[in-house]
Each structure stands twice: as structure tokens, then as C-alpha cells.
Amino acid sequence: MKLHKLVLALMAGLAVAASASAQTYPNKAIKLIVPFAPGGTTDIVARIVGDKLAKELGQPVVIENRGGGGGSIGAQAIAKAEPDGYTIGVSTVSTHAVNAACNPKLGYDPITDFAPITNMARTPNVLTVNPKFPAQNFQQFLDYVKKNPGKLNYATSGTCSIQHMVGEQFKASTGTFILHIPYRGAGPALNDLLGGQVDMMFDNLPSSMSHIQAGKLRPLAIAWNKRLDALPNVPTFTELGLKQVNDPAWYGLVAPAKTPDDVIKKINAAAVKVLNMPEVRERMKASGAEPVGNTPAEHAAEIKSELEKMQNLVKKQGIKLD
Template identity: 40%
Template sequence: MTTRRFLLACALACTAATPALAQGEAFPSKPINFVVPFPPGGPTDAMARTLAAALTEEIGQSVIVENKAGAGGNIGADGVARAKPDGYTIMFGTSGPLAINKSLYSKITYDPATSFAPIIRVGYLPNILVVNPSVKASNLKELIALDKAQPKSLNYASSGNGASSHLAGVLFNRMAGTSLQHVPYKGTGPALNDLIAGQVQMSFTDILTAMPYIKAGRLKAIGVATEKRSQAMPDIPSIAEQGLPGYDVSVFFGVVAPAGTPPERIARLNSAFVQALQKDKVRSSFAAQGLEAASDQTPEGLARFIKEEMAKWKTVVDASGAKLD
């Protein structure tokens, strides 16, 4: 072989090998965009930033939190669903954009079950049924009896139509046979202010928000709205154990990527998140916020859970009559 032919053969071989090298490149090799579909400063944003810092340590690349708020999380979720499926854009989603909104919003451009590649279910934040101290009921049995003795006399505050604190009451009425009346507010703060003032009788709010008011005696806890008791307040029995088995209302948190993201990159991200969640500073931070760890942290587990939650909340949303544009 002449020198010229030898050099040409080498050049062709190198050219042919280039795509294979590109396909096998280390991941991640650049910063990851971690989308939070809610405004900065809230509990979801705080959890995402805690996770991002721990994940940065695990993968050796910056994990940058980007807040894309609007339409109950739909704007950020839609952006992630349309992003390049290369593992460099992921989302820290909640029950809204990953389950409830599909049934709640009339105009939604993505499907939680098909538009994303699930990575990991991080955990859940339980709701808790709290009442004004003037309500003459200290447990679930007494509260149900009070409602049935005086139908439609008790009302509950929510942070708005279609919020988990609204749908929790719809589900409760269906399962307990009660007639609690819904009073929507523009946010959790105004709802709890009126509850403490006695303008409304109860609320199915999140345990993190309710905890200081319960400890101060300004609100009375009836039951945790998940099947198991909360680690944050273990002395408060669950609604399920008090006579409504299967009643389970919480806000779940999961990480997803755009559909079509390579499985090996999903596996790499899942492994990194599992390690990040085991760090002491992450566990202590999440525990302080009332977050319960998910029992199944596999991508397959999150995929199943999203489908189950979508089906569950579709029934409840349809019963509530709530619909948002």
C-alpha cells in the first residue's frame, strides 16, 4: 500500500469512528437545567435547590434551577416536554403538572403519562385535616357525626378551585358521605387566616404549613390525609386509620425528563438522585419540611404512580365540576 493510500485509509477510519465516539461520550459533560414549574421562594423551589446542590456533588456538573411558573405548573411542564431529549433538561414536578392538571385544565398541551421519561419519585408532602378550635369535634368520627346531624353546615377553605386542598374535600365527601361546603381562596395564606379567625370551620392543607398553628393551639388536627401517619407529627392519627381506609391525599414530587431521553441517561440520573437523597443534609432538610420519602425510587415506579394518580384525580375532578382554562 502506498503512503498516500495508507493515509487515506486512516482518515476514513477516523471519520467512521467519530459518531460512535459521540454516542459513547460521558454523561453528563455539561450543566443540567433543572426546571421548577413554580415561582421561586416556595417549598417546591426550596426542595429543588436542596436537591440540585446535592446532585451537583454526585455528577460533577452544575445543576441549575430554572423557575418557569404559570398555569399551575403547565408552562414549565410544557417547556420540558418540548425540550431536546438528551438528559440535560429535567423537571422537578408535583401532583399538579404530573397528574391532576390533565383533567383540570381545558387547554393543556402535554400528557404526563406520555410526554415525559420518569426518573425518580422523590417523596410526598401529606395534607392534614385541621379545624378551628371552636368546632365540637376532636376526631374523625365526631366530625362526620357533626356534619350528618347538621348537613351542609360545615365549610372548608382551600387555596383555590382545583387545588389539592379543594379536591381533598371532594374526595372526603365521596368517601365519608358528608356534605362539607367548599370555600375557595386565592392562596393558602388567606384561607388559613380566615380559618384561624373562625370565618370557616376547616381545611385540608399541607402539613408543613399547618404544623406551627397546631403546635400553638390555634388549629386542631383531626387527621393526617395519608394512609400512614406523618413522621413530622407521629401522634396525629391518619384519616384512613380512623375509619376511611384508602383515603390518601398528598402532594407528590417527582423528577422527569422529556420523552425519548436515552434509557442509559435516565439510569445515570436516577442513580445520582438516589445517592443525593441519602445525604444527611438532604434528608434532614426534607424531614424538616415534612416530606415523606418515596418507597419506590425507580423510574418504572414513578411511571406507574403517575398513571394511578391521573386516574384517581380524574374521577375527583369530574365530581368537583372544577375546570380551568
């Protein structure tokens, strides 16, 4: 009987402590780990949100870039951090779906090692070719690719990068054979596409947009839910009958697993408020992103769905890490 009362007392004490923790949170700076180098879309989105999130939570939000391993080094740091709400990080298709699907020895589980907070933003992916490529639109492009199996190639930032997976999804959906040319990063891949050393690239729109606008790249299709105002003549992959290729990239917020639910709810409420601010929405739009701001459960479902899709694609295409 005494043991039973002791257990109940301990449980009550833990509940009170958790409640007090949530009420006083945050009382010091919050670290926001970005699992990629500064300057890319992931970093841009994190800084746009982090700046305003600090004001909403009343404490500094310090960005820490931990690049490497296609985002896996930073993601592992988030997963292994103390689950107290003072270390959060950015989730992406690469960190929470592609890496886990490609690498069975990954140092974290994208489902069980994280507590999703919200999806901050989505960005379109785009298929581009060098202007010298002998096709003016997607149908001409597809006809040419089918007539030249194995003679054409596409550049990516590396094996098992998101660009690689989009390329493989395109091949699987169209029954085509295009050679994969992996580079050490998206920058070198893009440079060789601009220079005509490679034929095509599946890229995140923000990093290609300036080259498209300058006429240095020709866009043929975008992965988005509708045509973009900035590219009104470029169809979506869904319009072209390739719904499986029509997935955009996304950038979420996650915390380590076992972070208290009340803390997660507090960060979510602040982040959603930030993402609905007109100035934040304008900055997102200018960078080529669309703000989201959904619930923890909705972001968890997005991660699970994307992971399953990538696992199936890796198996179907026989993709292996170098």
C-alpha cells in the first residue's frame, strides 16, 4: 500500500514538474540546428523564422549550421540533444526521408528519435535544361529522352541527394534511362549544367530561379500544386501526368524525442504565429518558398509518408550509397 502511494506521489510530482517547466519555458537561449551549410534554402527559411520566433518566445534563437552527410550529421545532433526544448532543428526531405531510405546504418531514426513541431515552408522543385538542349518544351524533351536511352545525363549534388531521388522518380515514372552524374554539392552540379557539360538537373527552384530569369536555364516542369505566377508557361508534373514526381521540398521544425508535449505546443503556437506574419510571408515568397505552419501531428504524418515513398523508390530503383 505504501509503495502504491509512493508511486502515485512520484507521478504527481513529475506532472507538476512538467507543468512548471512548460510555464517557465523558455528561460534561456534556444539553439536551432540547421543541418546544412549557410546560404542554402534550408538556412534561409530557418533564419527567416528564427528571427521572429525569438521575439515571440522572449529568448534568443541561435542558429547553428552543422552541415555534412547530406544533413545526417546535423539531424543526429538534434536527435541526441537534451529533450528540454532548448535544442530544436530543421527537418527536410533529405534528413528525414532520403537519408534513412538510402542508409540502413544511419545514426538516428527519423520517426522515433524526433518530436515534430511544424512544417515551416515548402518550395517547388524544377526540371531545367541548358538552353542548347534540343527541346523547347516538356513533350519535346520527353520524346528526345526516349529516343536516346543512356545517352543523356542529369546532375545532382550527390548520390542519395534529394535531386538524385527526384531524378530516379522521374525515370521510374516515365520508363526512361538517363545517366546520373553525382557532384560534391549542388553548386558544382549547377555550374556544369550552366556550362553545358551536363544535360539536365532536377533542382530546388530558389537556387535555379535567377539563372532561369537570366535565360541561362530553360525550365520544363515544376513540382508544385499549381503553375507559378513567375513561370506561367511552365506546367506542373501533375499536369503532365507525372503525379509521383510532383512532390515539393519541405522544411520543418523538430525537437528531440521525449521533449514535453506542452513545450512542443508552445513552440508550435509561436512558429505558426510567425509564419502568418505578413512580413514573414513576403520574405518567404521572395526566397521562392511558401509558408505552411501546420500541427505537430500533421508534420509527423508528412515525415512518415515521405519516408515510406523514398524507401519504396530506393528498393525499386536499386539505389545504393557510394
